[in-house]
Amino acid sequence: MTFGSAIRSQWLLEKDITFLNHGSFGACPKKVLEVQRGFQEQMEREPVRFMKREFPAELAKNIAKLSNLVGARPEHLVLVENATMGINAVLRSLMPSFEQGDELLTTSHVYGAVGKTLKYVSDCSGATVVQADVPFPINNAEQIIEALRVKITPKTRLALFDHITSPSGIVFPIKELIAIFKEKGIPVIIDGAHAPGLVDLDLENLGADYYTGNCHKWLFAPKGAAFLWVAPENRSKIHPTVISQDYEASFQEEFAWTGTRDFTPWLSIGAAIDFLNEIGIERSRNYIKPLLIDARKIITQAMNVEYAAPIEMLETMVAFPLPGNPKASLKYIDTLHDIIFDEYNIEVPILQVNGHCYLRISVNIYNELSDYQKLADVLPIIFKNGVL
Ligand SMILES: Cc1ncc(COP(=O)(O)O)c(C=O)c1O
Missing domain, CATH: 3.90.1150.10 (Aspartate Aminotransferase, domain 1)
Incomplete structure (x- = not known):
């Protein structure tokens, strides 16, 4: 080809x-959209059977395939509609634990919607958003590490940074950064909106606490397909932004159902991975x-x-x-x-x-x-x- x-x-x-x-x-790609369209028609032929039986079975298959691609255990990975939702789920679940004087560390290259979510969490909790000024133009990855390192204080409660930045398109040295924060016991949230499909991921061995990534960008899935990976020790703390009937059920169940909607973008992730593999x-x-x-x-x-x-x-x-x-x-x-x-x-x-x-x-x-x-x-x- x-x-x-x-x-x-x-x-x-x-x-x-x-x-x-x-x-x-x-x-x-058209081929992936055809798979999505197939699921939409299947759903409308018998909506109840689809939602109750076919959707859960197809969801599990798609999560398994995606988990394999991103190096995750399926039970640590849930699907969300987009990276914004993934970030919101984590930050808003953690929000009640923040208090006045706490610092939420991010960078000057943070995606706008993610920066606004941090601002909301800060407005609601009294925590302060601290921004590391990552230079741009930039010469090397060490400048990113230094920009973040100098902003760490005893009050830093979490660090949130991109894997690949949106406005500047640069790849952050996430392994090195995670090691620095881990050593200090500071939880790390990675915004990997651009990473799936573009770079190899091995989420279980990365060492992050939370990682969200879009499937509808470089993985070629239909819009509305993304994931959130959560380290096992944190799973019980994290809930979807929309609470629904499965609140207090398992991590997987809570995220699988947040009300009736079109779940077909999720069910087409496997087809997108097939497309990428065929290419x-x-x-x-x-x-x-x-x-x-x-x-x-x-x-x-x-x-x-x-x-x-x-x-x-x-x-x-x-x-x-x-x-x-x-x-x-x-x-x-x-x-x-x-x-x-x-x-x-x-x-x-x-x-x-x-x-x-x-x-x-x-x-x-x-x-x-x-x-x-x-x-x-x-x-x-x-x-x-x-x-x-
Ligand atoms: C780095 C980064 N984070 C988050 C997002 C938000 O993605 P979405 O709109 O799919 O939630 C984007 C979108 O371009 C992005 O580039």
């Missing part, structure tokens, strides 16, 4: 759009990284800027500084995105890191260098004309 435009017809992606933003919401995970990574290197080079040259991170810290997303290093403002972000999208049919996000705007590309197997060349061709024109 050839990658690039040759494989793009396996997605519903519109032909006229140059799609360089897999990172925000993923894009699900070949290694083959796909061997395609993505060289393409990322080439794309990064031509876009950096087109804008006449410097690399923001060394290649060893990147997997499939790259954030580029913009000419003039514009300060982060919603107006600038929306205007630049809309010019690129409305005038040139290129879908690419503008994001903010540490108060400045960056353009971020994603690279996936349905992309090829000509996609990034299109962007590289228009950027000098846009910046010459001025964004605002």
Whole structure:
């Protein structure tokens, strides 16, 4: 199977759009959507039998398959709708144990929704959110470790950081970080929204306390498919954000049913893993990284800027500084995105890191260098004309 435009017809992606933003919401292949559609029809043919018998059986199969992929024991892993829900379940379950003066440590690259959840927990509990300022542009992983290390105090009650960051696209040295926090007895929550499918996971041996990851991004599942892994000693403390009939049943049961809804994204995770395996995970990574290197080079040259991170810290997303290093403002972000999208049919996000705007590309197997060349061709024109 050839990658690039040759494989793009396996997605519903519109032909006229140059799609360089897999990172925000993923894009699900047709084959996986067909499996989901099959489950939706099965559900509507006999809703009661489906919910009572077929759904639990299919759920167990999908959890088993996902557990195998991410190195988890199935009884330590539950499904949630998205990483936001995973983070909420953990933070809001732990919230009653926090008090005035406690510190909840995170970084300046934290995803917006996760930062807001920390703020909510802080508002409700009196704990303080402490932000480690991870520099960007960045030269090496040691800078991340140092930024977090200097913020640890006797009051630090938990550390929450990304596996792969959203706005800057960098991979955090999570093993080293976990070891530092573990040594001090500080629980670690990892936001792995971008990791499943992209990097190998071995959750049982990672040493984190909590790890949430999306299946609807790089694993190619339909939207609404994510997981939460919880270390065995913490399972009894953690409840879903929505409490339902299985409150006080097992960890697995509480998360499996949070009210009637469409569970088919969960039931399609296995099909997404099959899709990825058919393509070949290694083959796909061997395609993505060289393409990322080439794309990064031509876009950096087109804008006449410097690399923001060394290649060893990147997997499939790259954030580029913009000419003039514009300060982060919603107006600038929306205007630049809309010019690129409305005038040139290129879908690419503008994001903010540490108060400045960056353009971020994603690279996936349905992309090829000509996609990034299109962007590289228009950027000098846009910046010459001025964004605002
Ligand atoms: C690092 C990170 N965390 C959390 C999320 C939230 O994911 P979701 O909207 O699927 O909950 C995202 C989404 O892009 C993300 O990039």
